[in-house]
Structure formats: structure tokens, C-alpha cells
Amino acid sequence: MKELVIISGKGGTGKTSIAASFAHLAGNLVTADCDVDAANLHLVMSPVVRRATGFSGGKTAVLDQGMCSGCGKCLELCRYDAVSEEDGIYKIDKTACEGCGVCAYFCPVKAIDMVDDENGEWYVSDTAYGPMVHARLNAGGENSGKLVTLVRGQARRIAKDGDFKVILVDGSPGIGCPVIASITGADAILAVTEPSMSGLHDLKRVVGLAGHFGIRVLVAVNKFDINPDMTDKVLEFVKNEQLEMAGRVHYDIDVTLAQVEGKSVVEFSDGRAASDIRELWRNTAESLELEV
Amino acid sequence: MKIAIASGKGGTGKTTVAVNLAAIAQLNGKRSVYVDCDVEEPNGHIFLKPEIDSQQTVTNPVPVIDDEKCDSCGECGKICHFNAIAVILDSVLVFPELCHGCGGCFHACPKGAITESPREVGKIEAGRSYQVEASGKEGIGFIHGILNLNEAMAVPVIRAVRKMIPESEWVVIDAPPGTSCSMVATVRDADYVLLVTEPTPFGLHDLELAYRTVRDLDITAGVVVNRAGTGDSGVGEFCAREGIEILAEIPESREIAEIYSRGSVIINEDEGFASIMAELMKKVEKRIMAEQR
Amino acid sequence: MKIAITAVGPSEEDEMDQRFGRTKYFMIYDTEAGEYQSLSNSSAAAESQGAGIRTGELLSNNGVGALITGHVGPKAFSTLIAAKIKVFSGGKGKVSEIVSRYLAGELKETKGPDVNSHWT
Ligand code: SF4
């Protein structure tokens, strides 16, 4: 069983379009959408939800006004500016609460409770290309790292039980907790970038992170024809860092049109981008020796 | 005035709008400040090329145990909600990467055995950008936060950046993408939020989430549609249904994409784009003034 | 001595779980009594972070002297060292089979963490 994670420093680099196309080309695999902050893969994979489970990322403090004696201890101790006072009435702002529980621990009249913060749902679904695990994080939901871990763990279990050979993960953007949770322990990442100054900058950060975890990195340049000079710079970086170049994809309006149709690019079109992605998949599958 | 620029996901043109909105204000004689709170991938500096004149580190206070005073009572391990401190047999283990710096263990220790020591998680750089021609002014104010590689928690860095924002007539805050805690921490005290999106199903889906987040925080939001004319009509229909104002539409343009990929400020090179930004600035200003009245 | 084995279910006929912090169950084998007991780890396994630390704590509180599992991350490993619990790498198979191998002295002691943190 091999696990490939598709990531990009930022979202919007075509990562999800490539992931959906890979699923179509592989035909039979487990997919996991770990971009839980902006989960999009389900929009082009037509999943049929089999099971939905609630998710709680952490705790949040709830103050019982009736019990509060107005001593102000919570306001004094909270380091996240989540407690406020007006006319002797104390309030906790849920959106600022970090869930540390210090206020609840020290409240002399036990007026504060730490309760589970329901902040999302995760799903196991069926698609035309095998099972898919995905999630939805509520607005302002905390701790997407935990949700990512959950989604990936579930995908692995399904792959193991069903004897699937490949897990394809649509990873989170950035370099923080969710992306660390997306890539640790994976066999390889495919970093999708765009030929721009910021794309290269983000690619460097992501590659640094992957290096820290000792994960193999493949690189793809999307919309490479928009700026050939920058594409050359990306290629130079890839060469200097001794990373593997897996392919490049033309700028093509079909990528957007496929999205509008709710389909993957390779399913929707035979255009330039579609054939580039086919080649990208061949290179990736060959290089990682994916059994599909 | 503090305007936060957010989007449900990255790559929608959020930084482009933020940078150029700060630039156009400067060009129009305002004292403008650009603040990058996208601390995982701060990109604004690529375009504004600021001259950095001050730097500071962002730290998180983590516990240090005085073995002489500690009697292994276990209280610190009980209060910590993040498993950053554990008392095993007669030793206290601290895991600084997990610590949120809440001070719980420090306050809870009955023996006074815990002190706090700062641990670096990121840094903040501030300076000025001279990319825009605006005579008699001292350049666009610039602040950005950078999360250290391999650090998981962005919020402390964002909080520290927010504390450094000066009072100014025009502050543009580039928010992290998504709708999670980092984005909320960034936009929570903004006067107005601009949500940048693309007219595609992905864009619409992420816009809906971002809009709900901002609405729950009770902040007024408007929408900027980037790459207008490429996808479908979903975003427009959603905004009409929810009564959200679309303040600007930026057409899909190869020229804009090229200027962007070169890392330049677009209003300097594309007049059409500059006038869209100028118009956007005026509208945002009016909306905020109407709010405040 | 008590030996803990990570297990996918609450019986010695279940497979060993390769994960430490996120295992749902332990089978505790008492070498003196020659008997198994199951121990649930569901509360530690559900932690958002530091599951391995909590799990190490649980074993320490239950007086465990040795642990057999698949992979252990760095934080969990420090916790186990502090708890003076020896760690053995169990390979693959049913709990009962792995315990027999342990008793026959066939398992190797692990001297350090073998995976990065966040291994799911
Ligand atoms: S609370 Fe203080 S005395 Fe008790 S174990 Fe922790 S550091 Fe030691």
C-alpha cells in the first residue's frame, strides 16, 4: 500500500483538479480530502455518503451566568482575551477561546464548564473510483490537524481492509498543523506549484517541511506556460534540491469548465491540460511504482 | 480603518487585492499600511519589497520545572488540556511543541516549582515599501509575521502581529486562507472584510464557508470576484440571495497574471486594474463610514 | 511483571495494533499469573494532540513494565523512558502469538523512537 499526498504551498494551484484526475486515471483506490478547511474534492468526485460522523476538535469554555459571583478571576487569568466584563457581567467569547481550561480550573464557584466543541463532520463515501473519506469543518472550527489525522487514519484503515494498493490524499495548504498532519508518514508528496514568485516561495517552504520529515518530493508545475522564465526558475530549484520533476500542465480553460460540470479534467476534456495531467500521472505512478 | 482581505482558500487573488488596495490608497494620499497575517505563507513582501527596519521574535511562554521544589504531585499534568506536561513516576516531562502557553500549570503548581521561559515560534518584520510613486510620503507601512518552519501553531504569531498594527487611516490586513482559527484570529477586529473569490464551483463553495464565518463574527463583508467571466454564475446568484454586495470584479487577464507572476505591484503597470482598485477603495471607505455612523 | 501489547480488539486473539498512542486497546499479560486482561485506551486515543504521552501515562499508572507494539514516536518514547517501561518491537500477528515470541526471547528491544511524531 502506498500513500501519495498532493499538496501546494497555497490552495488554488490546481491541486484538487489534479487529484480528481488522478483518481479517475487510477480507477480503483482510496481517496482522502485532507484540505478540510476548503474541501473541494467532493465537488468533482460525486461521492455518495455512506456514513457521517460528528467531530469535536477540542473543548470550549461555557460560563453559567447564574452561578458567576463576579470575582473576575477568569478575566485575570485568560491569556487569549476571550473573557470580557461589562457592568459586572462576565462573558466568554467562543471564537477567541483556546480551550485551555484555566478559567474553569480556577473559578472559585465552578461556574465554568469545558464542553466538547462540535465543529465538523467527516464522511465515508463511495465514488466511481473507490471509497473516499472527506470532511467538513464548521465555520471558525479549530484544530483541523486532528480532523486531518482522523480522515487519513480512516482512509488507511479502509485501504488495508479492502486491500487497496493506493491512497491518494488531497493535502492541506500551508506549513502549519494541518499540513504536517497531512504528510507525516506518507510515501511521497506531489507538490503542485505555479510559475510565480510567490509560487516558488511557497514551494520552498513546503519542500523544507517535507525534508524535515524525510518524505520524498515530486514536483509539478501547473499553468507553466503563463511565465516561462519563472518556470525555468522552478526547474532550477528542483534541480538544485535534487527533487524529482513529475510533469507540467498547460494553462487551459477546460480546467475551469470541468469544475463547472462537476467532473475531473481528464474525464471532461481531451485538451492540452488533460493530456498533460495524463502524462503527469504516468510519470508519478511509474516513479512511485504504484500498482494500479 | 482596518480592512481584512480573506478568502475561503488560497490562490484566489487575496494577496493581489490586499497589496494593490494598500498601494492604491498610498497613491491617493492616504497613510497606508499593509499587514500580512498569512504567517504560514506570507507573500506580500514579494510584491512590496519592503525595506525592513525592525525585527522581533514571537515567543510562547513554556514551563520550566525546578526539580528542587517539585514534589511530583501531578497537578500540572492535570490542568494541561494539551498534554504538554506529564508527571510520570517522579519526573515531570514538558513537551514545548505542544504547549499553548496558557499559564495553567504555572498558576496551578502548589509548590511554586514552575517558571515560564520564552520559546521562539516565529518572527515579525516591519518596515516600509517604496514600490509606489507617491511624493512627499514615506512609503507604505509594512508588517508581516512568519511562522517558523515545523511549528504547528500560527495563532500566537498572528496575535503578536495584530498587536503591532498602528492606528492609521488605511490598514489592509492579508488574512490566512480558509475559515479556521487562524483566519478568525486575524479578521475578528477588522472594520470590514473583503472576501476574494473566483466564479467557479470551488470558489463558491469556499466563499459560502468564509462568509458564514465572518457573519458569525458580526463583521460586514463584501465580495471581490477575481477572474470574472471564466466560470459560471453561481457566485453571483449566491451573493444576490444572501444580500452580499459585490464590490469589484476583476476580469481574467493574461497581462495581470504575468505582472503578478513577476512579483510586481499591478496598479503600477495596468491602468484598467488600477481604476478597479481605486473604485474598490472608495466603496470600502464609504461602507465603513456608513457602518460607523 | 505486566506486559502491555497494543491490540485492535479486546482479546488476545486479536491482531496487534501497529500504532501506540492511537491504539484503542491494550492486552495486559501478567507473567506471574499467566493471564490476560484488556485495557481500554479510547480516551487517550481521542486526544487532539499528545495521545502517545497520555497513553504512556496510562500504562505507567497500571504498573506495566514492558510494552510490545509497532511504532513509537519521540514524545511517547520519552514518556515510556520516564515510566521505566521497556519497549519491544512486535512485528505482525496475533497478540497471543507475539506474547509467546516475547516469552521465548525472540523480540528485539527498541532503543529509540522509530517514527516521526504525528504518525497516524
Ligand atoms: S504541580 Fe508543581 S509540584 Fe506538582 S508535579 Fe507539577 S511542577 Fe511538580
Ligand code: SF4
Ligand atoms: S502553559 Fe498551559 S499548555 Fe503549556 S504546559 Fe502549562 S498548562 Fe500546558
